[in-house]
Amino acid sequence: MTELSIGDVARRTGLSVHALRFYEREGILTTPVRRNSGGRRLYGEEHVDWLTLCTFLRASGMPLPEIRRYTELVREGRGNEAERLELMRRHxxxxxxxxxxxxxxxxxxxxxxxxxxxxxxxxxxxxxxxxxxxxxx
Missing domain, CATH: 4.10.810 (Virus Scaffolding Protein; Chain A)
Known part of the structure; x- marks a missing residue:
């Protein structure tokens, strides 16, 4: 498993370290960010992929509450694809x-x-x- 620092993820996504912490606090990540023994955040490729998607959604004007809702739906797993589809169609x-x-x-x-x-x-x-x-x- 790839372990990326918050700085690595910031460079790869174009988001600031502050924005990454904000997204984490706001529940915009589909999986929790692990921490090492020193308490530093450890991200994986799945975080980079998800944050890249979120960056495109934000750049296209999707409000943060809608991104949060979409994230919740993805986190819940299968069975809510119709709601995800409706959210994306509206956008x-x-x-x-x-x-x-x-x-x-x-x-x-x-x-x-x-x-x-x-x-x-x-x-x-x-x-x-x-x-x-x-x-x-």
């Missing part, structure tokens, strides 16, 4: 809406970039860009 739908909104934002920003590129290339100081399109004084 997937939220992400789909966010991605669509970001697409709209990107379209507007791309339009603004083209407008300003045209203005700069034409060197026409008579344009002022306000709102969704160019406005001429």
């Amino acid at each position: 997937q739908e939220l992400l789909a809406r966010q991605i669509a909104r970001l697409g709209e934002c990107m379209d507007l920003i791309s339009h603004k970039v083209r407008v300003y590129e045209d203005i700069v290339s034409a060197a026409d100081p008579g344009y002022e860009c306000v709102g969704p399109g160019p406005v001429q004084d």
Whole structure:
């Protein structure tokens, strides 16, 4: 069994040592972290894998209480896959809406970039860009 220090896990997951301790206190790990005779935490590869998943869930906007609930379901084992699926589907739908909104934002920003590129290339100081399109004084 691989034994990793908290520093090793921090480096591998990109989480701070503080965040790792926080996740442990908050019940975000599916298995307990062992301690050596000196009281230092000993992580395994399963912790790294789980924390990596949690990092992706957080980066995608999943709130900590939902990650905690998901962790509880996984910890309980088989038999609650329907609830896990529902949790993931809800988050997937939220992400789909966010991605669509970001697409709209990107379209507007791309339009603004083209407008300003045209203005700069034409060197026409008579344009002022306000709102969704160019406005001429």
